[in-house]
Amino acid sequence: MERIPILQMGEFLLVTIQVELSDQVALTLQDDLTERIRTTGARGVLIDISALELVDSFIGRMIANIAGMARILDARTVVVGMQPAVAITLVELGLTLTGVHTALNPDRGMQYLRAALAEEVHGHGRLG
Amino acid sequence: MSKARTTTASILKSHEKELVADWQKELASAGSASDVRIGERALHAQMSEFIGLLRDAAQHGDLVDVDRTAWQPMRQFLQEVSRSRVAQGFTSEQTALFIFSFKKPLFVRLRKELGDDPETLAAETWAATQLLDRMALLAMRSYQQSREEVIVRQQEEMLELSTPVVKLWDGVLGLPMIGTLDSARTQVVMETLLQRIVETGAEIAIIDITGVPTVDTQVAQHLLKTVAAIRLMGADCIISGVRPQIAQTIVHLGVDLHDVTTKATLADALALALQRSGWTVERSSGQTR
Numbered sequence: 001m002e003r004i005p006i007l008q009m010g011e012f013l014l015v016t017i018q019v020e021l022s023d024q025v026a027l028t029l030q031d032d033l034t035e036r037i038r039t040t041g042a043r044g045v046l047i048d049i050s051a052l053e054l055v056d057s058f059i060g061r062m063i064a065n066i067a068g069m070a071r072i073l074d075a076r077t078v079v080v081g082m083q084p085a086v087a088i089t090l091v092e093l094g095l096t097l098t099g100v101h102t103a104l105n106p107d108r109g110m111q112y113l114r115a116a117l118a119e120e121v122h123g124h125g126r127l128g
Numbered sequence: 129m130s131k132a133r134t135t136t137a138s139i140l141k142s143h144e145k146e147l148v149a150d151w152q153k154e155l156a157s158a159g160s161a162s163d164v165r166i167g168e169r170a171l172h173a174q175m176s177e178f179i180g181l182l183r184d185a186a187q188h189g190d191l192v193d194v195d196r197t198a199w200q201p202m203r204q205f206l207q208e209v210s211r212s213r214v215a216q217g218f219t220s221e222q223t224a225l226f227i228f229s230f231k232k233p234l235f236v237r238l239r240k241e242l243g244d245d246p247e248t249l250a251a252e253t254w255a256a257t258q259l260l261d262r263m264a265l266l267a268m269r270s271y272q273q274s275r276e277e278v279i280v281r282q283q284e285e286m287l288e289l290s291t292p293v294v295k296l297w298d299g300v301l302g303l304p305m306i307g308t309l310d311s312a313r314t315q316v317v318m319e320t321l322l323q324r325i326v327e328t329g330a331e332i333a334i335i336d337i338t339g340v341p342t343v344d345t346q347v348a349q350h351l352l353k354t355v356a357a358i359r360l361m362g363a364d365c366i367i368s369g370v371r372p373q374i375a376q377t378i379v380h381l382g383v384d385l386h387d388v389t390t391k392a393t394l395a396d397a398l399a400l401a402l403q404r405s406g407w408t409v410e411r412s413s414g415q416t417r
Contacts, residue, residue, distance in 0.1 A: 080362060084322030087357040088315075102362035104329055109362075 044113035050081025080109035140183035150233035210270035227264040306339030314350035338369030368397035
């Protein structure tokens with residue numbers, strides 16, 4: 001069965017969705033990603049959806065859910081490279097992905113993750 | 129009927145010059161021959177071509193059924209004439225008159241040739257009048273089509289004109305909106321802006337609504353949708369040019385703009401955008417306010 005690969009890069013996990021996301025694949029990704037965050041102790045997740053050209057309400061909600069789950073597992077999540085058509089569709093569907101950070105491209109997304117992590121570490125240092 | 133057809137065709141063939149001259153006189157008496165928009169020579173050429181095409185078609189085809197292939201050149205000619213009439217600014221009446229005024233010269237000729245045979249004359253006149261009416265209708269249809277094309281093109285141009293996305297600074301896009309926002313326009317605005325964000329990688333977009341005359345709940349809804357879509361793409365959006373009356377309307381309508389950064393002027397919005405992207409603007413020394 002088709003699976004979305006999850007790559008580890010240091011403290012971050014990289015998910016690039018290169019195929020049309022079917023409901024089953026999305027559900028598998030949800031399981032895989034949460035499992036990988038737990039096993040690797042990743043602090044950040046970057047989801048690249050620049051190849052995604054079509055979304056429906058289910059996939060839209062899945063993206064929001066995956067981001068939400070990662071956050072609960074203490075990993076910052078950033079969704080990058082959303083296509084204009086996808087953004088318009090999600091807005092029309094009323095899914096504004098509240099609480100999910102977005103960035104224009106993987107580079108900017110990585111910058112955000114690093115900055116967020118540095119801030120966290122800095123914050124901890126001050127506390128201790 | 130076959131005899132009648134040859135008569136019209138032969139008249140068209142043998143008396144072309146006289147027909148054109150009479151036709152021109154007829155048009156002149158109707159008051160639209162000596163128009164500055166179309167020269168005498170051009171008009172003359174069009175008349176000769178019309179008669180020539182009519183003759184060819186009458187020789188080869190049926191006089192009544194204009195949809196047949198024999199009439200293809202004639203249809204094309206009428207389309208071209210109507211199109212040029214539209215471009216030159218003639219009214220539909222004047223365009224139709226161009227065809228209708230050919231009736232009298234043709235009928236006068238027919239009477240001269242067939243004066244001794246009333247029955248054939250009546251049949252021939254009826255056939256010719258039917259034919260010319262069809263021609264005029266064809267010309268009208270093309271005229272209308274050309275006009276509609278002009279309208280559609282202008283609409284598209286207006287839509288494009290009204291949504292220019294400009295680069296204000298490195299990573300800052302501006303969209304000065306002018307005119308009322310409806311669903312179709314918002315869609316275009318949203319698409320162009322999002323596309324430009326992808327192309328330029330700009331992180332901040334400023335929508336300036338100084339030129340938007342009124343903001344009602346629907347317009348506000350459209351604006352909020354655009355802002356949400358921009359956020360989803362990973363960029364940020366500032367709305368500027370909120371006039372006092374509009375601010376009042378928005379509050380009275382109970383529209384929630386809390387999540388959206390709004391500024392009174394485009395300058396304020398640009399200053400904020402520069403600050404957010406880490407730029408500072410300094411006045412060079414020696415200058416005073």
